[in-house]
Amino acid sequence: MLYATASQTVxxxxxxxxxxxxxADLTADAPELAGxxxxxxxxxxxxxxxxxxxxxxxxxxxxxxxxYRHPEDTRELPLVPGFTGFGxxxxxxxxxxxxxxxxxxxxxxxxxKPQAPHIMxxxxxxxxxxxxxxxxxxxxxxxxxAADSVLAQVPAGRRGTLVASAQGNGTLRWDVVLQGQxxxxxxxx
Numbered sequence: 001m002l003y004a005t006a007s008q009t010v011x012x013x014x015x016x017x018x019x020x021x022x023x024a025d026l027t028a029d030a031p032e033l034a035g036x037x038x039x040x041x042x043x044x045x046x047x048x049x050x051x052x053x054x055x056x057x058x059x060x061x062x063x064x065x066x067x068y069r070h071p072e073d074t075r076e077l078p079l080v081p082g083f084t085g086f087g088x089x090x091x092x093x094x095x096x097x098x099x100x101x102x103x104x105x106x107x108x109x110x111x112x113k114p115q116a117p118h119i120m121x122x123x124x125x126x127x128x129x130x131x132x133x134x135x136x137x138x139x140x141x142x143x144x145x146a147a148d149s150v151l152a153q154v155p156a157g158r159r160g161t162l163v164a165s166a167q168g169n170g171t172l173r174w175d176v177v178l179q180g181q182x183x184x185x186x187x188x189x
Contacts, residue, residue: 023087026059026101030082035064035102039171040136040164043095044123047179051095055125057176059087059099059136061118066105091125103138109149116144116151123176132186136174137163154185161185 027033040059044052062068062085067077069084085104089097106114119136137145145151151159161184164174176184 019090021088022090023084024089024099026061026083026085026087026099028082028100030080033063033080033083033102035105037170038101038103040099040101040119040174041167041171042097042174042176044091044097044125044176045095045178049180051093052091052125052178053093053095055091055095055123057089057091057097058122058124058131059101060120060122061085061101062104062107064102064105066107068107106144111149113149114144114147116141116148118148118150121176123178125178132178133189134176134184134186135162136172138172139163139166150187158185 027037044055044057046052060068063078063080063083065077065080067073067075067079069079069086083102087099087101089099091097101119104117104119106117109115117138121134121136122131123134124131135150137148137151145159145163151162154162161177161182164172167173178184
């Protein structure tokens with residue numbers, strides 16, 4: 001007789017073996033990287049508003065020209081030596097995280113139409129059977145955001161959970177709320 005295997009969560013040991021891939025500054029190994037440098041700061045909170053002190057946040061993005069460093073992106077756009085577009089950081093005791101990167105360029109959607117500049121985000125934490133996936137959009141891209149096919153699928157009243165807020169000096173604030181009031185929109189992957 002066969003029995004179902006118990007489901008497992010991704011934590012609390014998700015940091016073991018993964019810290020070698022941590023990268024908070026995506027620009028550090030790319031001295032030739034042009035584009036608008038940005039800092040993304042935020043916090044991950046749970047359904048009660050408490051910080052998630054042992055989570056992990058990953059980002060994946062295109063470079064300023066709109067090209068991903070991935071074998072499937074074969075478009076004739078430049079790659080920047082040292083810029084992978086991938087970052088990963090653990091959350092701090094107060095649930096905070098911070099990345100230094102550049103604003104990504106426009107990339108085509110599945111339909112070939114341009115998507116608004118965005119950064120794909122994954123959040124891992126204990127208690128989740130699998131990570132959650134979302135996107136971060138930019139506050140200075142209102143026209144592109146309005147035309148973005150993915151953002152258009154999100155109810156208008158919830159789109160704000162995906163748009164960072166400008167804090168000055170190239171710093172953006174973007175918090176991840178895992179459930180409850182102001183819950184961030186997450187996508188099936």
